[in-house]
Amino acid sequence: MATTASLKIDDKDYPLPVMVGTEGEKAIDTRALRAATGYIAYDQGYGNTGSCESQITYLDGDNGILRHRGIPIEQLAHYSDFVETAYLVIYGELPNQTQRKEFGLRLRKNAAVEMQMQKILEGFPTNASPMAMLSAMVAALPAYHPELATNDFQKDLKNFDLAAAMAISKIRTIVAMIYRYQKGLPFVFPKQELPFCDNFLHMMFSEPYQDYQPVPEVSKALNLLLLLHADHEQNCSTSTTRMVGSSAANLFTSMSAGICALSGPLHGGANVAVMQMLQSIHDEGDDGTRFIAAAKSGSKSNRLMGFGHAVYKNFDPRARIIGDACDTVLAKLGIDDPLLRIAKNLEQAALKDDYFVSRKLYPNVDFYSGIIMRAVGIPMNMFTTMFAIGRAPGYIANWKEVASNPKGRIYRPRQIYVGATKRDYVPIALRG
Ligand code: CMC
Secondary structure, X not given: OOOXXXXXXXXXXXXXXXXXXXXXXXXXXXXXXXXXXXXXXXXXXXXXXXXXXXXXXXXXXXXXXXXXXXXXXXXXXXXXXXXXXXXXXXXXXXXXXXXXXXXXXXXXXXXXXXXXXXXXXXXXXXXXXXXXXXXXXXXXXXXXXXXXXXXXXXXHHHOHHHHHHHHHHHHHHHHHHHHHHHHXXXXXXXXXXXXXXXXXXXXXXXEOOEOOOOOHHXXXXXXXXXXXXXXXXXXXXXXXXXXXXXXXXXXXXXXXXXXXXXXXXXXXXXXHHHHHHHHHHHHXXXXXXXXXXXXXXXXXXXXXXXXXXOOOOOXXXXXXXXXXXXXXXXXXXXXXXXXXXXXXXHHHHHHHOHHHHHOOOOEOOHHHHHHHHHHHOOOHHHHHHHHHHHHHHHHHHHHHHHHHOOOOOOOOOOOOOOOOOOOOOOOHHHOO
């Protein structure tokens, strides 16, 4: 394999080093390009730019491969649960029994959210976006735990285990609090003895004098949903977390920025958009034909939500797992969801349609995740916050890589300026 690439500008050759990852991914190292040639590499949206070296997740979009720390997502979905996968993503290895116990204990002990922080939540209008509330609450965490969030990598890394557990556990609690606040219900305190997902369901759905009774199928479905979101390489929100972290911002602040990035409908917000689309197909009594026809117009506002992916160009392995799980979960819970039938019809129709086939547009994880969340009882406006709970381990692992890299630099892309060239200031009276 080549070890050097060569760039020819006019008649001068510039050698550029070649990098190769452990799975054979190749890159041309352009870090010295500008200094050597005066040129920068242009890559709008960074689609062809490796912004970092990472040991966390391997993703091969052409072949539908996703592995965390080397372990295929299919195996994790089958054998693991969210908490164990979170440990793997963050620490690089599957935990042994002691490590698993200690990690679980840290999560349990750090689940509660400070009483004063509840007042922040209560300052929001009840109809505010749950993602706006979640990002604000996570951004507020450093104020309540300044010892874990000093904005000094060395100090923050010393307290990393505690901060990481706090982030995972509290984000879950905050999501449940947002749900109850919007419904006008009193907050429910976490119970230390409950497993992660059951504790979440308890904080969401317990009633006065009647605690939520765990249903194994529901806990399993929720575990799977969160696990499938645990990390996803350099996606928009994870890259945002890394970018903010690269300024030496603490873990919570960096994660809050990631959560903001996640909220957009082309990223984490897609799961809401999918359900809205399925619901409106259902309400209109359509079989999806009109939606497919509109999606082919090329307009961004008419896209078939839950279809297509920036990197998967064959299939999204998470979509396969979650699509299969939908049938099992709904059957076990005795739910017959007409939206699942619409989703399946839509998928079949699109997969036969040349527009989608030729553009390599396949269902992504969000196409079916909403159906599982609906079955579990999560309202649609909370879907993206569920994605955030699931993605927390990925944000944490990526922040840690940034913080632990002694050679790390602040993220600072360049641009090609295409605005006005130099011109003089004109006083307001003379501006016509
Ligand atoms: N429906 C209809 N046409 C589409 C769609 C879609 N969902 N997605 C892409 N296209 C078309 C697009 O119009 C373009 O057509 P043409 O070549 O004629 O101009 C072609 O396919 C390539 O599109 P692109 O915008 O270059 O694709 P991208 O890789 O930049 O965008 C995407 C990826 C996920 C933003 C996009 O596919 C999309 O908007 N999908 C719907 C939203 C969605 O489901 N997002 C969730 C992503 S998975 C969760 C996550 O990991 O964040």
